[in-house]
Amino acid sequence: MAEKMVRVRVPGTSANCGPGFDTLGLACTIYNDLGLRLTREPGLSITMTGEGAANIPCDARNIVWRSVQYLLQKAGCSKDYRGAVIHMENHVPLSRGLGSSATAIVAGLTAANALIGNRYNRYELLEFATDIEGHPDNVAPAIFGGFTVNAVTDGHVDCFHFRPNFRLKLVVAVPDFPLSTRMARKVLPEEVPLKDAIFNVGRASMLVAALTRGNERFLRHAFDDSLHQPYRAKLIPGMYDVFAAARAAGAAGATLSGAGPCLIAYVLERRHVEEAVGKAMQEAFRKHGVKSRILTLDLDTRGAHLLRK
Numbered sequence: 001m002a003e004k005m006v007r008v009r010v011p012g013t014s015a016n017c018g019p020g021f022d023t024l025g026l027a028c029t030i031y032n033d034l035g036l037r038l039t040r041e042p043g044l045s046i047t048m049t050g051e052g053a054a055n056i057p058c059d060a061r062n063i064v065w066r067s068v069q070y071l072l073q074k075a076g077c078s079k080d081y082r083g084a085v086i087h088m089e090n091h092v093p094l095s096r097g098l099g100s101s102a103t104a105i106v107a108g109l110t111a112a113n114a115l116i117g118n119r120y121n122r123y124e125l126l127e128f129a130t131d132i133e134g135h136p137d138n139v140a141p142a143i144f145g146g147f148t149v150n151a152v153t154d155g156h157v158d159c160f161h162f163r164p165n166f167r168l169k170l171v172v173a174v175p176d177f178p179l180s181t182r183m184a185r186k187v188l189p190e191e192v193p194l195k196d197a198i199f200n201v202g203r204a205s206m207l208v209a210a211l212t213r214g215n216e217r218f219l220r221h222a223f224d225d226s227l228h229q230p231y232r233a234k235l236i237p238g239m240y241d242v243f244a245a246a247r248a249a250g251a252a253g254a255t256l257s258g259a260g261p262c263l264i265a266y267v268l269e270r271r272h273v274e275e276a277v278g279k280a281m282q283e284a285f286r287k288h289g290v291k292s293r294i295l296t297l298d299l300d301t302r303g304a305h306l307l308r309k
């Protein structure tokens with residue numbers, strides 16, 4: 001008898017949100033879908049359409065498959081299922097800072113978990129996903145949706161997820177070049193000055209407080225960062241000019257999306273300036289010789305979920 005197939009949808013994510021390096025994240029309305037069937041016999045069939053289809057390995061190195069295996073091993077059933085049929089439909093741009101690897105990890109874990117009777121809850125899946133990815137700030141919003149605040153203690157991940165108290169549009173400028181997270185982490189220092197740490201603690205706290213309470217005026221400096229963006233600026237031509245252009249066009253703030261190279265502007269929906277913000281960001285990038293496309297997204301509030309056929 002053929003084993004059951006499940007389908008899972010996982011949102012793309014934007015990590016850090018400026019000052020919350022490796023701790024804050026949000027989910028947005030762009031998705032990758034996974035179809036998974038486990039097989040008793042060894043053998044992998046991995047197919048893919050959409051973003052990055054030509055660049056993602058379709059063999060045992062595939063991150064969806066590795067995440068499926070991770071969960072099966074945890075559950076003690078890796079000997080029962082030795083192979084899989086995997087199909088991905090990808091809309092999240094690859095290696096651009098919108099959490100494409102997190103979608104693959106979360107999709108693999110969520111789908112495999114469903115196929116073995118949902119033995120793990122979302123908080124347990126978050127710990128597995130954080131172990132695989134190395135940091136929680138993309139996988140947490142991919143699992144829960146909304147904004148997430150994460151803190152890791154000896155492998156245990158505390159995650160507070162919430163919807164902000166006002167509606168935001170997320171305007172993302174996607175440059176036409178990729179940047180690996182590994183490369184973008186390499187340029188960061190091992191240690192940072194205390195004043196920079198204080199700068200970020202204040203802003204990250206202010207950002208979460210302002211979002212949860214709906215105090216727009218405190219957003220003014222709340223997206224600023226001293227811990228990672230200044231070091232990464234050299235990897236993204238015109239980064240600070242694009243931030244300035246987004247603000248001048250009416251955005252509440254703009255930051256690197258994750259490790260970049262996407263840049264994301266946070267726009268209060270009631271201001272209706274998202275189109276102008278997108279144009280301004282694209283034009284500022286263009287002045288630095290960078291071609292980009294603009295995605296205008298909403299906050300995803302659902303997170304990873306199973307799709308009914």
Ligand code: HSE
Pocket residue numbers: 015016021022023135137138181184185228258259
């Ligand atoms: N917090 C991570 C970083 C997100 O900025 O390196 C990228 O995956």
